[in-house]
Amino acid sequence: MKILVCVKQVPDTNEVKIDPVKGTLIRDGVPSILNPDDANALEAALQLKDKDETVQVAVLTMGPPQATYMLRECLAMGADEAYLLSDRAFGGADTCATSTTIAAGIKKVTGVDVIFAGRQAIDGDTAQVGPQVAQRLGVPVVTYVQDIQMGDGKVTVQRQMEDGYEVIEVKTPCLLTCVKELNDPRYMSVGAIVDAYKKEITVWNHTDVELDPADCGLNASPTQVFRSFTPPQKGKGEMLSGTVSEMAGALVGKLVEKHLV
């Protein structure tokens, strides 16, 4: 069985700071990381490989050439194959166009039985590309997966809901998007890091995945960014002073004044 895991290299948004004076993003020193939910998706695939050594794990991403660093990390965690879809023509894609490119890439990888992806990426938080890839491939999708039991020609999963979960059975091939409750991703091992550099990363452009440049990237994106701005900073509020009981008294006084209690 071959499991293909869709991964994305993202800036660690926890490390992004706003310049308090200019109100702009400070990008310097913000590390690029494997998207956290994607790490859970990869871990789920690797756990299946741990149990059954005939399982093959492939990782695939779309991005600039620097994304190979993240793919090496995936190989060092235990993935067997890595694919990078990289082309100027793929740039500027919204989720709709991204899903076209990723689906075209997956079609070129031979023998894929099931596809895992993260629920959403921390740079956009849209949670759209996973289900959209499934639609383009014509396979069923289950999102928010928190447990996976592989069966013969089918998978039984738990789909997280706001107030519990659903147990869902789905035939393979299918696409599952994974949440962090699924597992704890492993670390790379030293030996595997060395091995990861011996493995080849396949890089494909639009011709390799048989896409017309008009069908990918900015050209094929229905949505466009009209403008972007840093959110307006609210003015600093009032800091209370005095002893603890004085501050508590002042606070409650204000709540009464505003008719909030």
Added chain:
Amino acid sequence: MAVVVIKEKCKGCTKCVKSCPFTAITMEEKKAVIGGACTGCGQCVDACPFGAIEKTDDGKEAADLSAYHGVWVFAEQREGKLMQVAIELLGEGRKLAESVGCELCAVLCGSGVENLAGELFEYGADKVYYADAPELKQYTTDAYTKAIYEAITTYKPEIVLLGATHIGRDLGPCLAVKCNTGLTADCTKLEINPETKGIMQTRPAFGGNLMATIVCPNHRPQMSTVRPGVMEKAERQTGRSGELVKLSVNFAENDIRTKVLEVVKSAKEMVSLTDATVIVSGGMGLGKPEGFDLLKQLADKLGGTIASSRAAVDAGWIDHAYQVGQTGTTVKPKIYFACGISGAIQHAAGMQDSGLIVAINTNENAPIFDIADIGIVGDLYKVIPAIIEELDKLPEK
């Protein structure tokens, strides 16, 4: 809308390189070059002191969009009850419909839930499109996508709004691909461009560090998801009615490729953070899971509920259902107490629209004080009991 560098004007100052949130700009021979990671966000256009970067229209012929009319709201129901977010979307949808000058419709899927149509009319729907089939009793991606996709192709709405619930965020992307249109996730503001009559969708990106306004100029319908608790609920007008349009849906054997074997509700009550008027929220500053007991005392006193930051959830102190923020719930209570929460932007994104924010933190430099209305520097284990004591002194109502 692509971003281009006018080579003649570029002085090679690299300001644009630093301004780019996506590290898409590099310098080649002392001129800026826009790379493949460009999303067309336009930050560099503003950053360039020499006017050397421009946003250009891609000059595409405008598609014929005139056949599309009306604002649709996905009326999500579970077990025969309308989700609150559907009522919020009707409130927002009404404003959009008025700006466009079109009707507001709800699309309802289920089995034997026709009674909900009356409720939707009372909350402002002019029309309710209703798909009734046993296969639609419970949500499945395939069944709901098919029913609503067929309705969209038949009746051609220009705008479709969905709640960003675990169902809406599953259904929306599938519908958008089938309709070959754009979908903007988790919008916090929707407005109509008075000139184009197109929708302008503002959403946080980069974990809330950047806001982006997204348009969908050449495809219809324009689709957005909106998180629960973000928009104002529609007011109910008792006795208001509208037109019920029944959709015919038929499912073939292989149309629905997933089977729901079991539905498990967690033993705990569904935490209703979005409806709470007072929220007492705790973070790493609590130091231990038992800290939430103290927060609960204050919350009970004020008729509110407790909540938490992501850090406290990750530490295993409290269930994910209580999490406020970018990856949790968006809340807008009248009073929000942030106790021992540093106030990372991801947390702020989920609570900064609260009526009054009270921050209690030992670190006077914590970013939470930048968004708080009232700040108290101190140990929450001393401050909160003191607040409870003060509240006890108030005369009974």
